[in-house]
Amino acid sequence: MKTQTGNTVTIEYDDSIVRLFLLASLITSVVAMLVGVIISSQLHTWQMNGLGTAGLEWITFGRLRPLHTNAAIFAFVGNMMFAGVYYSTQRLCKARMANDVLSRINFWGWQTVILGAIITLPLGLTRGKEYAELIWPINILVVLVWVVFAVNFFWTLHKRNEPHLYVALWFYIATIITVAMLYIVNHLSLPTSLTHSYPIFGGVQDALVQWWYGHNAVAFFLTTPILGIMYYFMPKAAGRPVYSYRLSIIHFWALVFIYIWAGPHHLLNTALPQWLQMLGMLFSLMLWAPSWGGMLNGLLTLRGAWDKLRTDPVIKFFAAGVTFYGMATFEGPLMAIRSVNEISHYTDWTIGHVHSGTLGWNGFMAAGMFYWMAPRLWGKKDGSPSKLWSTAMANTHFWLGTVGILLYIGSMWASGILQALMLSATNEAGTQLKYTDFLETVQSILPMLWFRTAGGLLYLTGFILCAINIFMTIKNGKAVNGTKEVVLPEADEMDTKAGWKAVFRNDPVTYSFWVIVFLTLWIFLPSYADVAALAIALGLAAQACWLFKKRHQEWSNLYETLEKNWVPFTLLVVVAAGLGGAIQIIPTVLANKGATVEERVQKLYTPLELAGRDIYITEGCYNCHSQMIRTLETDVRRYGDWSRIGESIYNHPFQWGSKRTGPDLAREGGLRPDKWHYDHMLDPRAISEGSIMPAYPWLLKKETDIDALPSKIGALRDLGVPYPALNKHEILDSAQHQALKIAKGLVASNITLPEDLDESFTAGSISENELVQKLAQREIIALIAYLQKIGAHIDLEVDESAAPKLLNPDTKQQPRVANQ
């Protein structure tokens, strides 16, 4: 694919892989958004969960919501990101991708993952962790495909004909490295069967790891690659130089280092140790400026090209996309303030926030990129760029999308804030909640939920227009591969060996390293020693600033050297992105275990309850119900005493939840009669008039998979849950015994059986005893057993005289008050 004459070569870029990813992204965008509109409609019209039937298990909100999020993130943005990376990397490296076969494995492997998700998620095969629902065999495939992508990318960097790495490539490097790290750690699981596994972390550990992953999936899957794409396509489309090189350096490294620490802001006011909450909040605030650095470098690049905003849909989408990025990254730190989070967490505000990022930033950057690329990838017969089929249609897409986003986020602000205020409102004397029934608050936000669906529908329509526009452009054009005549660089310009030493043994790296070491010691060292560590860190920082002023040129040259050496550059990214997670997760894993928790420890689930818990996870109940009473008046008044760390310590995966579409369930166990749950699961509206929860009639038809229990309990034992050694018979006997007891109670209280149940089952045709026997095998019984166990715990004695612990900075504070 390259012809050489002297020291110049003509390179033909592999643009067919870009075309594949672009088409895949367009198709999956429509799928992801369509599922989004469907699940949005399910929230105001519960009948959409069954499409007219009493209930259809594959399409309930709990099963489709993971499909929507996974499709939007990994299918739509994933494919778009690959298209952008493959297109720009080749041009920025002046080299064809290193290996065409690896590129194809990347493409088809990724589409296989997407197909796997579309099949498994509606079937209820899930790991029960948000954006990490896919089952373990698919996880392995994802990792393999990602490694193929990484090898292909870094190999291309190695073979590049351009000594300098442009800023877009820095962002791609950070993406590849960090996503691999996050994905692998958060997907570590112990399989119990081909389709089921338990995450190796439990309770608070799992919560921390999950949101380290969840938050940074936003950072390194939805943000950094798109920033790289912005840095390539925006100046190209505007024909203007990038606003500031040094701003790109500062905001890149600040973003990569700081982002990782902010994960705990998803767990504010929960049972997560307070020092982690503080880090989550404060690092989120520090993240504001670095995020806006990216926005500034994007928007200010348009200086001198603002006139194009009126005529060129590409610039319109980019400018609006970057503006939404700025809005979302301002809103994010705001929501990470613990008192604001009291309102935004568990309500629609968070949903609105994430959609201003995904619809505004990701969706609009994708659209801009598609419109820019399509006429170039499918050009005229002579190979020059063709024209977009219809500019008017692209403009219509822009306005439909913008109005759609504003409707979406506006209604979610209104809904989230209204519901939070209603939930915390009390009577005048302050003695009781004003709205004791959670459902009242749900009823009052229903109009906003309709507006959200309308907004989503507009946005989806816009993307359908985009797809039509691109397909027509393709039809009128011819697939063209870009070519480039490249002057080969001299060998000594490339990846110089001298770079290694220069890169690691120099002032900026040395000072950064020691400042971070001492700041870390400040967190963990005992009182007084910690302040000394802070003083040293600040002293070193001041010295570094002084040196920077003095040796400004030298430091600049160093960075230029770093830019020319991709291996040391990548290693520095590994360190910068790895630190925050390591400093938060390692102490938590070591210090917060079932064996060391204080105050309370969870009672272990019986085998039947465990089976019920897996049904709870399969049905995706965690998508709407939290199990975490925050240390906030509004939560304690409504749900009872705040949740302690030990109460969920053996939960693999944790079930703290992230949204309360329904009420919290942390103290649900034992609160209501079994029959209440039975009636409620079969027809929520028979119990709670106006409820928006789907009905779950199949729970009465499907049998509980108790045969899987021995291997599940064995796996949990291996993970450190202190189950006694039970043999298979003991486990099955226990499950059957408990199930019979619950079934007997239900039959005694005259339950009604749905008419469409299998014939042999209807009351009257079989004896009461037979009915109990049959009922006991059904999933509903196991689920009730689990629901009645949630929150069960043992009180422990509190050792008030305990000395501060190194790995738990909270012990530096005054001793915790004992549980009254």
Place this chain on the structure above:
Amino acid sequence: MTDPRTNKDINKGPVLREHTFDGIEEYDQKLPNWWLFTFYIAIVLYIVYWLLMYSTGLIKPDSQVIDEHMAKIEQVQKAELEAMLANLDDQTLITWSQNGGILAEGEEIYKANCLACHGAGLEGGIGRPLNADKLHYGNKPMELFNIVLNGSPADAVGYNGQKMQAWKQLGPDKVAKVVAFVASKNDNIKE
């Protein structure tokens, strides 16, 4: 402003860097001051807040804050209940059960919270029938009041094994009103 193409001094204005990438040019220019200060302020805030939290003891841990706060609320609730109980007896509840305004309120509370288990006509279901001649926990209004407020006694076996939850979160006033409503529907509930 100097021409970025010839300018070499960043203090005088933007410098256009020599290097281009696939035709993309880059300016080098100073970082906006407001941007820098936003960053600095956030860093200072981090240090100050952390010191307040872990070195001065000026900020109490969450667990202590919430426990103290809820203890205060519980005191007010307790006082309210005591004040209410001082004036509440079977006679009052029976009088209330003939008061149209209270009954309308009581009916709403019943529908929202009780109907699911005790039925639209008090005929029972998950929970016991409330239209019976003889109520399980006694026919006096105050006996009913206590059961609703505190739930089934701890040692109760329940109705077909199903026990009632406590309805403290409604507050004594609403509980009294709903009892008045039930009493108005069942003549056997009397002093």
